[in-house]
Structures are given as structure tokens and as C-alpha cells.
Amino acid sequence: MPNAELLMPGGLQELTAALRRATPSSRLLAGGTDLIRSMHRDHWEPDLLIDLSGVRELGYVRLEDGTLRVGALTTFAQLQADPLVRRHACCLGEAAAQVGSAQIRNVATVGGNVANASPCADSVTALVALGAEVRTIDGGGRGATRSLEQIFVGPGRTSLAHDEAITEVSFAALDADHRATFAKIGSRSTVTVARLSMALVVKLDAGEGTVSGAKVALGAVGEAAFRDARLEELLEGRPADEESARLFAEGCMDAVRRAIPGRYSLPYKQHAVLGLAYDAWNALGLCDRCEPAWG
Ligand SMILES: Cc1cc2nc3c(=O)[nH]c(=O)nc-3n(C[C@H](O)[C@H](O)[C@H](O)COP(=O)(O)OP(=O)(O)OC[C@H]3O[C@@H](n4cnc5c(N)ncnc54)[C@H](O)[C@@H]3O)c2cc1C
Known part of the structure; x- marks a missing residue:
């Protein structure tokens, strides 16, 4: 250059x-x-x-008053190993662990993943499920905070001004009652860009054996990772059992159908999401392992 x-x-x-x-x-x-x-x-x-x-002060993970704050220059290797991320945002740690190769994770940052605005960005799917906000600073020294959804304008396009840098992503830290996971499918088993990704967060009422407050984000489906309210409502107050796993998987298929109607990849993605939904549900360890009834 x-x-x-x-x-x-x-x-x-x-x-x-x-x-x-x-x-x-x-x-x-x-x-x-x-x-x-x-x-x-x-x-x-x-x-x-x-x-x-x-700008070394932008590489950190901190827990402040129930909010987990991640500096924009935090690498995926750091995220994957961070004890606060493991405890309070396990879906983000799992997403970080599945980005590229070890060499990529040693240098690639969460700020770059967000700013690049790829529909396949792994950390973004997890951050959308966590309801993350993005903090920025501009050339006038002005700080601003907006939701991730407000950052994405389209594939590869953001609402960031040319003199604006992401400094932090933050979200409410998950407590011990929450379970969270991230799952993705690519064309290879490792070092692969997601063809479909999912982050699932639920609150478990261990006494009642029910889930609530589900947050489900789908990535690599359409222009940007998104949450689907209809899908989340399906799980509200449901028992953590095999029937709920089935409803959840069917709800995921329906969400994919509504997100990309007529798209050439729809037949593949609506079937792939069924398996991904069961993988995610089983990873939460809510009940005995559930399997889809294929066919
Ligand atoms: C072999 C390979 C495998 C990959 N696998 C995956 C994968 O599995 N999953 C995945 O999600 N991604 C993957 N990627 C993509 C890439 O590694 C990620 O998107 C990464 O997070 C980008 O971060 P970076 O720090 O390298 O950003 P950079 O390349 O430095 O920057 C990316 C963009 O973001 C802008 N930018 C960077 N930091 C900021 C900031 N703080 N504020 C505002 N704008 C900023 C830059 O100007 C640029 O436009 C892969 C890439 C390669 C080469």
C-alpha cells in the first residue's frame, strides 16, 4: 500500500x-x-x-454493576479464554472459539467483527442474542451508544461515520440461572465461515423445570443476525423437555422461512436449522438428549 x-x-x-x-x-x-x-x-x-x-486500553473484559463490557480490540483468543465471558456470556465465548483458526483468533477482534458487518459474523450472532450495545467515539471526542441492530445497515455496511470508531460492546451479564450456547454450520467442520449460526439464551427455573426469557438469534440468514420474537414467545414458560425442543426446532424452521422467502438457500437452511436447533437445545443441558424425528 x-x-x-x-x-x-x-x-x-x-x-x-x-x-x-x-x-x-x-x-x-x-x-x-x-x-x-x-x-x-x-x-x-x-x-x-x-x-x-x-490503543491498548481498548483490549479488556470487565464486569461492572451487572454489565459485561468488552473492549473493541479484545481478540477472539482472549474472549474464548476469559473467565468472565465463560461465566456470564458463555454463548459469546463459544462463538469466539469457533472463529477461523487459532492464528486468526489471536489477532481478529470483536470490534472488527462488528464493523465488518458480515451476515456470517460469529460473535455478532451471540451479541445480538445478548442484546448488546455498541459504544463509539468520533473525531470530535464525542461518545455514543447504540444497539447492534442500529449499527447494521446491510451486508458489509454500517451506520458508523467515517470518523467513528467502536470502543466497546456491552450487555447485561447472564447470572447462574441462565443457560446460553452458540452453534454454527459451515461448509467445513473447522476454519469455516458460517452458513448458518444460532445463539440461544434462556433462563431456567430449576424448581418448576421451565424456561423463560428466551433470546434466540439467527446468523447467516438474510442481511444481518436477528432475533425473532415469535420464536422466543414459543418457549415462554415451557417445560424444559423434549416436546419444547421439538417446538423450538419447528419455530426455528418457521423463522428461517419468514426471513428468506424464495431465496435459493431456503431449502437447505430450513432443514439445517432443525439440526442446529437440536444441537443448541441439547448443549443447554436442560433435559436428556433430544433427537429430531427426521422425515
Ligand atoms: C481465514 C479466515 C477465517 C475467518 N473465519 C471467520 C469465522 O469463522 N467467523 C467470523 O465471524 N469471521 C471470520 N473471519 C473474518 C474475520 O477474522 C473477522 O471478521 C474479524 O473479527 C475481523 O476483525 P479484525 O480485527 O481482523 O478486523 P480488521 O480486518 O482490522 O477490520 C475489519 C473492518 O472493521 C473496521 N474496524 C476494525 N476495528 C474497528 C473499530 N474498533 N471501530 C470501527 N471500525 C473498525 C475496519 O476498518 C475494517 O473495515 C475469517 C477471516 C479469515 C481471513
């Missing part, structure tokens, strides 16, 4: 100053696993590259 100017801010204040110089052709560089590949593949270069690697 012989013509791109490179700025390497050493902290948040310098990042703000660098953002002030950004134009619509400028780019932030985090792990580079999407950006550098796209520059090579599409033979383009930004006018200004802002390398975030020196």
Missing part, C-alpha cells in the same frame, strides 16, 4: 486526533484479517490507515 498514510495512535486521545483526519476513504486497522484481505482481493487502498494496535 504505497500511497496510504499510516497513523499509529498510542492511546484514546491520539485516536480521537487521528479520527479527525479521517475521510470516507480512510480505514481503521485492528487485526487486519478482513481489511488486509479485502485490500488485496479488490486491489484498493485507503487514503489513511489508522492502526489501532497501540
Whole structure:
């Protein structure tokens, strides 16, 4: 990239100053696993590259007053190993563990995964189920917070301004009554981009043996990961049993049908989601292993 100017801010204040110089052709560089590949593949270069690697204060996981805060530069390797993530957002840890290869996870960041706005982004499916918010800072030093859904405009497109950087994603930490999981299907068993992904969060009433407050996000179905209210209502107050697993799996098929009517991938995805739904349900360990009645 012989013509791109490179700025390497050493902290948040310098990042703000660098953002002030950004134009619509400028780019932030985090792990580079999407950006550098796209520059090579599409033979383009930004006018200004802002390398975030020196903004070390953006790599963290913190629990504050029941909110889990994840700095934008936190890598998937860090997320996958983090004890707070394992305890309070296990679906995010599981999603992180399934991103690419160990080499990719060592450098790829959660901020880059969100900003890249791929419908297949694994952490995004988990973050949508967790109801995450995104915090940003701009070239004027102004902070803003919006929901993930407000960030995504379309595949590969976000509402982020050219002088705006993601600094954090945050969400309500799950407590011990919650169970959460992430599952995905790709064309290979490892190092694979999701053809379909799902994050499932439920609250378990152990005394009653029922679930409530289900949050289900589907990824790689349509333009961005989404939650489906009809599907979530199906599970409200249901016993944690095999019949609920069946209803949930059928509800997932219905959600996929409603999300991508007429799409060439619909026949594949509506069947694939049935298996994925059972995988997710079984991973929650709510009842004895359930199997779909194929056919
Ligand atoms: C071999 C391979 C396998 C992969 N497998 C997976 C996979 O299984 N699942 C998956 O989800 N992804 C996968 N990816 C995609 C990629 O690794 C992720 O999307 C990653 O999270 C991108 O993060 P990054 O830090 O590398 O971002 P970068 O490549 O540095 O940046 C990506 C985009 O986000 C912008 N950006 C970065 N940080 C910020 C910020 N803080 N604020 C605003 N904008 C920002 C950049 O300007 C750029 O437009 C794979 C990539 C490769 C090369």
C-alpha cells in the first residue's frame, strides 16, 4: 500500500486526533484479517490507515454493576479464554472459539467483527442474542451508544461515520440461572465461515423445570443476525423437555422461512436449522438428549 498514510495512535486521545483526519476513504486497522484481505482481493487502498494496535486500553473484559463490557480490540483468543465471558456470556465465548483458526483468533477482534458487518459474523450472532450495545467515539471526542441492530445497515455496511470508531460492546451479564450456547454450520467442520449460526439464551427455573426469557438469534440468514420474537414467545414458560425442543426446532424452521422467502438457500437452511436447533437445545443441558424425528 504505497500511497496510504499510516497513523499509529498510542492511546484514546491520539485516536480521537487521528479520527479527525479521517475521510470516507480512510480505514481503521485492528487485526487486519478482513481489511488486509479485502485490500488485496479488490486491489484498493485507503487514503489513511489508522492502526489501532497501540490503543491498548481498548483490549479488556470487565464486569461492572451487572454489565459485561468488552473492549473493541479484545481478540477472539482472549474472549474464548476469559473467565468472565465463560461465566456470564458463555454463548459469546463459544462463538469466539469457533472463529477461523487459532492464528486468526489471536489477532481478529470483536470490534472488527462488528464493523465488518458480515451476515456470517460469529460473535455478532451471540451479541445480538445478548442484546448488546455498541459504544463509539468520533473525531470530535464525542461518545455514543447504540444497539447492534442500529449499527447494521446491510451486508458489509454500517451506520458508523467515517470518523467513528467502536470502543466497546456491552450487555447485561447472564447470572447462574441462565443457560446460553452458540452453534454454527459451515461448509467445513473447522476454519469455516458460517452458513448458518444460532445463539440461544434462556433462563431456567430449576424448581418448576421451565424456561423463560428466551433470546434466540439467527446468523447467516438474510442481511444481518436477528432475533425473532415469535420464536422466543414459543418457549415462554415451557417445560424444559423434549416436546419444547421439538417446538423450538419447528419455530426455528418457521423463522428461517419468514426471513428468506424464495431465496435459493431456503431449502437447505430450513432443514439445517432443525439440526442446529437440536444441537443448541441439547448443549443447554436442560433435559436428556433430544433427537429430531427426521422425515
Ligand atoms: C481465514 C479466515 C477465517 C475467518 N473465519 C471467520 C469465522 O469463522 N467467523 C467470523 O465471524 N469471521 C471470520 N473471519 C473474518 C474475520 O477474522 C473477522 O471478521 C474479524 O473479527 C475481523 O476483525 P479484525 O480485527 O481482523 O478486523 P480488521 O480486518 O482490522 O477490520 C475489519 C473492518 O472493521 C473496521 N474496524 C476494525 N476495528 C474497528 C473499530 N474498533 N471501530 C470501527 N471500525 C473498525 C475496519 O476498518 C475494517 O473495515 C475469517 C477471516 C479469515 C481471513
